[in-house]
Amino acid sequence: MKILIPISKNYVEPRFDLASEVVIARVRNGQILGEPRIILLPGATPEEICALVIKEDVSAVICGGIEEVHYQYLTWKKVKVFDSVIGPYEQALKLALSDKLEAGTILPG
């Protein structure tokens, strides 16, 4: 499965719709496979990011603030969305791998 996180430097980007960078990690059995891919999306609209999620066959999205319309679209497409996550994206990813991440998690750092 794949996890996509819109990022800003080393943190989860506070706004899904304003993300200009995302990281996509391939995971299996709670482990990251290979090096996560960072994709630059300069000027991308939230719809384009949603399209990328579908195109990449992403199973889960970890993000900060996301509008209801995009949240509903992704969940309708069977994508699990952990929104309102605050903190370093690597920590968020680790928590997701150990099944401990929840929407609204505030991570230290």
Add this chain to the structure above:
Amino acid sequence: MTMGKSTIIRKADLLHVLDGIPHGIAVLDKRQRVLGLNRFLGALTGYNSEEAMGIYYDYVLRSDLRHKGNPLQGVIETGESTSVEGDIINRRRQKIPIRFTISPIKDSSGKLLGMVLTLEDISVLQDLGKKIHDISRMEGIIGHSSKMQEIFELIPMISQTDASALITGETGTGKDLLAFAVHQASKRSRYPFIKVNCGALPESLLESELFGYTRGAFTGANTDKPGMFRLAHGGTIYLTEIGDLPLPLQVKLLTVLDDKEFFPLGSSKKVKVDARVIASTHRDLKEFVRQGRFREDLFFRLNVLRVHLPPLRKRDGDVRLLIDHFLDVFNSNLKKSVKGLDQKALNILLSYYYPGNVRELRNILEYAITVCQGNTIRSEHLPKYMASSIKKEPPSIDQGSETGMGALDNNAESPDRASESISWTSVEKRMIMDALMKTGGKRGLAAELLGWGRSTLWRKIKQHGLE
């Protein structure tokens, strides 16, 4: 806002006070981390003060401020308050349009301790389409100063009626924009908005332009011409520079205002029109009435609803707001990526007195952005005449214009003015003398002060025998 460091630390007390304010308020330290949120902001964002404590503000607010040139950093660098419009996405996944105001918190020595970020939910205003905020933004009227807020509040009221309105204000203050905003907000908005410049045409042409003519009314009148009043039927006719309307036409205009009908040139048939009249002028119409250059009855007829647009120098805080706005506009129009101004350039812009008001500020920024090759406007990118204009006192143009009515007002305080016959020649002479006295006889500076070219000033000095 100035307060001691200990006051910031005693944020519990402070937040208790802030809880009573009906806007979202975040107190931040100078590293832009949250020290506290008031209750209103807690409700707006979905985070309470304890949860948000110590977190970089934007992880809590989820605003688009970082994508608007990070105004918080600007406040840290300049120590000046600023306002920006944008939005947030809250925990309930709602995107809310917000007006952000960022103010520095300083100690008594002026050292920055932190910032207060105020969030005003403007969604209600935006939802109501025709309401104040939308109208002003839509028509490009921008301002957060109390004087402009008063104007914005007036727009819906003026729009609801069909009474004539008179808009006064110096050149470049936005009279045309306001007139159009009033039209757009009125029930006439689906009908034409016709603008006629009463100062641009000679009397005979203006009459045919305004009221139209019938075929054969005069040599060359080969077809009927409806005239602007008829074109504006159902809508609004906007008469700009009404102070320059020739006296005979003032009578005819008065008739139209009273009877809603008129005779086109050469016609024996009356034409009925239903057009709302909005007039504007940068001149002092009362003074014109006193001089017999404007009919008193027409003045009273137009003066039913009067809006005076304040000059930019009297709009507290709006210069900064307009600078940010025009940076956005021209960056986009000119395909540039200028991020802001350095402190020196900003100081020059903030202390300039803008005789040409918003139009002048817009032109200055267009020039600066065009000239600037980097991403920060420096003082050398500003028009050269500005460098010598810092802290220069305005020539008190309350009802005046570029052509110098301001000096007339200046002299209103002079005791011997009453005895002097007021003619343009005498006013002009006095203006030149005042300017020369203010600049210690330096003609170059005097020319700048008057807004004239040096050669114009020299020619006029000669003409008035002031050599």
